[in-house]
Amino acid sequence: MKISLTINNRKKTLDVPANQTLMDLLRAQGLWSVKHGCETGDCGNCTVIAGGLAVNSCIMLAVQANGKAITTFEGVREKSGFSPVKETLMDFGDSDCGFCIPGMLMSMKALLDKISDPTEEELVDALAGNLCRCTQSVKPVQAILEAIKKIQGKW
Amino acid sequence: MLSNLKNVFRPKSIPQALALLEKNSGSILIIAGGTKLLQTKNNIVQELVDITGLELNYMNDEDGLTRIGATTPLQKLVESQKSKNLANGIVSQAAQLSHRSKMIRNVSTLGGELVTTSSLSTLYCALLVLQAQVRIAGGEEFALAMNIFLNKKNLGGGLLVEVIIPAMEPQTYAALAPVFHTGKPLLCACVRISLSKRKCQIAKIAITSTERVPQRLHTIEEYLEGKPFTPAIIETAADKAAEQFIPISDSLASKEYRQEVSHSAVKKALLKCLDHAESAI
Numbered sequence: 234m235k236i237s238l239t240i241n242n243r244k245k246t247l248d249v250p251a252n253q254t255l256m257d258l259l260r261a262q263g264l265w266s267v268k269h270g271c272e273t274g275d276c277g278n279c280t281v282i283a284g285g286l287a288v289n290s291c292i293m294l295a296v297q298a299n300g301k302a303i304t305t306f307e308g309v310r311e312k313s314g315f316s317p318v319k320e321t322l323m324d325f326g327d328s329d330c331g332f333c334i335p336g337m338l339m340s341m342k343a344l345l346d347k348i349s350d351p352t353e354e355e356l357v358d359a360l361a362g363n364l365c366r367c368t369q370s371v372k373p374v375q376a377i378l379e380a381i382k383k384i385q386g387k388w
Numbered sequence: 389m390l391s392n393l394k395n396v397f398r399p400k401s402i403p404q405a406l407a408l409l410e411k412n413s414g415s416i417l418i419i420a421g422g423t424k425l426l427q428t429k430n431n432i433v434q435e436l437v438d439i440t441g442l443e444l445n446y447m448n449d450e451d452g453l454t455r456i457g458a459t460t461p462l463q464k465l466v467e468s469q470k471s472k473n474l475a476n477g478i479v480s481q482a483a484q485l486s487h488r489s490k491m492i493r494n495v496s497t498l499g500g501e502l503v504t505t506s507s508l509s510t511l512y513c514a515l516l517v518l519q520a521q522v523r524i525a526g527g528e529e530f531a532l533a534m535n536i537f538l539n540k541k542n543l544g545g546g547l548l549v550e551v552i553i554p555a556m557e558p559q560t561y562a563a564l565a566p567v568f569h570t571g572k573p574l575l576c577a578c579v580r581i582s583l584s585k586r587k588c589q590i591a592k593i594a595i596t597s598t599e600r601v602p603q604r605l606h607t608i609e610e611y612l613e614g615k616p617f618t619p620a621i622i623e624t625a626a627d628k629a630a631e632q633f634i635p636i637s638d639s640l641a642s643k644e645y646r647q648e649v650s651h652s653a654v655k656k657a658l659l660k661c662l663d664h665a666e667s668a669i
Contacts, residue, residue: 251393252391252392252393272429273427274423274427274491286463286494289492292423297419358490361490362488362490362491
């Protein structure tokens with residue numbers, strides 16, 4: 234099936250199988266930050282921004298993304314350099330294995346695009362679907378709250 | 389992965405969608421958000437009808453009724469001011485409790501949640517006490533009361549297009565109270581109370597737990613009706629709730645534990661209604 238979408242600000246027209254997930258499509262494009270985790274929308278490692286909203290790309294068909302703007306972690310990294318977030322995550326000892334981090338950061342970006350100064354409650358809600366098996370999500374939330382102060386207006 | 393999926397149709401109108409469903413009955417399914425379908429790894433479905441192009445993503449007030457389109461995402465129900473103002477915000481709160489993950493709520497739709505949920509659904513429970521109806525398109529359009537819809541096994545080729553919530557009468561208050569276990573809602577009590585001169589005129593109470601259809605607590609509703617709405621009466625009503633509510637045991641909790649916590653859930657929901665009533669004076 235033919236679909237047209239924008240991936241990290243680049244317009245693409247692709248021919249995709251009806252049953253291909255958005256996660257598989259993005260990984261086939263070399264966007265490896267989109268992690269292949271649970272395939273059931275439970276872990277959030279495949280989180281991308283589609284049409285301005287954080288979504289689990291493993292439980293979305295590629296054809297459902299037709300006409301949408303998709304942003305992956307690669308798209309954000311290219312734009313921002315990402316060092317303040319990276320430094321804060323390191324300061325907090327947040328990133329143990331690091332597998333969950335791209336998904337978490339995409340959830341965080343989707344939130345910050347809507348609310349520039351989120352409360353802790355809003356951040357916890359935004360990250361509730363991103364599981365960190367190493368740190369149980371406590372450190373990521375602390376680190377991201379701190380990082381928000383550094384990166385406001387830079388994303 | 390839906391390994392046998394061959395085609396996804398994108399109809400632009402409800403008649404087009406119904407024609408596709410009628411023509412291809414058997415291995416065709418409706419998809420809106422699609423989160424539940426993709427989680428199930430369905431290997432039978434060959435064709436899908438994507439109804440997100442049918443313009444059913446809305447929330448309108450019309451002639452005292454609130455109409456919510458079937459493809460309205462759950463997160464929109466959580467965030468919209470209209471939803472927060474409706475029935476003391478219980479629809480908004482119920483939508484938030486439906487899924488822990490915001491990513492899923494961003495995509496999951498109201499219609500999908502109502503059609504596919506097989507167990508604990510806070511949305512069912514809230515819509516049940518609000519006496520909502522669902523509008524089904526297919527052949528002739530018809531509306532079903534939520535309690536009848538909940539007991540239907542399928543829509544017979546029809547399409548759920550909207551949920552209609554009647555306006556609450558003056559001095560009517562609603563509340564829900566969930567009980568969590570390891571981050572997951574274990575059960576949730578929803579109540580709607582209409583008062584007149586501080587006496588309870590109408591009470592609607594339901595608890596959702598392990599089954600698709602929430603349990604209405606008719607005995608407690610009858611007990612409350614006509615009585616002054618006071619903390620003492622609420623305490624007795626909650627005692628009765630624990631007696632009338634019959635849950636099942638599963639890996640999350642035993643039947644006895646669920647019965648015990650149903651007491652505090654019903655009490656909490658009724659006390660919230662009392663708070664709403666007192667702050668409205």
